Amino acid sequence: MRKSGFYIVFIASLLSACSLLLDTGEPIAKVGARVLTVEELSKNVPDYLDATDSALWADDYIKKWVQRELLLLKAEENLKGNEKDVSQELQEYRNSLIVFRYKNELIRQKMDTIVKNSDIQKYYSEHHESFILNRNIVKAIYIKVPVAVSSPENLKDLCSSNDPEKQARLNEFCLSYAKAYDRFNDQWIAADLVLKYTPATIPDLELFLKRNRFIESSDMDFYYLVCIRDYRLTGQGAPVEYVQNDIKNLILSKQKLDFLKQIEKDIYKEGIDNNKVKLYKTKNNRL
Numbered sequence: 001m002r003k004s005g006f007y008i009v010f011i012a013s014l015l016s017a018c019s020l021l022l023d024t025g026e027p028i029a030k031v032g033a034r035v036l037t038v039e040e041l042s043k044n045v046p047d048y049l050d051a052t053d054s055a056l057w058a059d060d061y062i063k064k065w066v067q068r069e070l071l072l073l074k075a076e077e078n079l080k081g082n083e084k085d086v087s088q089e090l091q092e093y094r095n096s097l098i099v100f101r102y103k104n105e106l107i108r109q110k111m112d113t114i115v116k117n118s119d120i121q122k123y124y125s126e127h128h129e130s131f132i133l134n135r136n137i138v139k140a141i142y143i144k145v146p147v148a149v150s151s152p153e154n155l156k157d158l159c160s161s162n163d164p165e166k167q168a169r170l171n172e173f174c175l176s177y178a179k180a181y182d183r184f185n186d187q188w189i190a191a192d193l194v195l196k197y198t199p200a201t202i203p204d205l206e207l208f209l210k211r212n213r214f215i216e217s218s219d220m221d222f223y224y225l226v227c228i229r230d231y232r233l234t235g236q237g238a239p240v241e242y243v244q245n246d247i248k249n250l251i252l253s254k255q256k257l258d259f260l261k262q263i264e265k266d267i268y269k270e271g272i273d274n275n276k277v278k279l280y281k282t283k284n285n286r287l
Helices: 002-020 039-046 049-076 087-111 119-131 152-160 166-177 191-195 205-211 240-273
Strands: 028-030 034-037 136-148 180-182 212-218 222-230
Touching: 028 039, 028 049, 034 039, 034 049, 034 212, 087 240, 119 240, 136 152, 136 166, 136 191, 152 166, 152 212, 152 222, 191 205, 191 222
Parallel strands: none
Antiparallel strands: 028 034, 136 180, 136 222, 212 222
16 A cells, blocks of 8 residues: 555656656656656646546556556567558558548538428428337426415416416516526426426326326425426327437438438549549459
């Protein structure tokens, strides 16, 4: 333990020195001909760590570096010359990486990424059986108000009504007195995510949602009300609003594939037309 503690302090001092001498090549560890320097270590230490955490991180980094280099050294010693020749793999990786970056740049510059609501609705209609809920969801209003000023029956009447005047009165009351008030942008949200903001415990949430429009609970200081304005249960079809972002991503993925296929066809045709390609006859083909 004493040795480990000393080592961490030593690493901390090296990191501090490195912050002052950024160009230092002072060695920290060596395996075979490979050397780990203070400069290399410093470049990898996350900026957000304090001195103690940086030293612990550096200690772990050094151990992993030594393990990796020892494994590499053992492989170099035991593999045959042709087994260590990775030039072809490196060339293939370079080619794949360059093509990948080029395609991404084409997508960024030229691909239309706008998905119309009509396209989302059409996709949903054609694939609605694929969008089945794996959790209960609700459209709800959440209110947390001090017990002293709570008026449960009045709040339930206001939040369950579609009357604009009553909705305005609810907003006014909650903005004045509520500790927390959320309409979740009038969008669908997982029921259990709403319930976590209340002390309520509901063993059978699905059965409860079928029979109740309100979830009420309280503690010593606050009254909690969840007004269920609509719900869908696990196993039912998901509303299109709930899955529209997923559908948008699916549409964009297909558009991306189609776009890249067309790019490949266009580049092939351009290469042929501009005589960039020469195909030779061989014994096995009739080109």
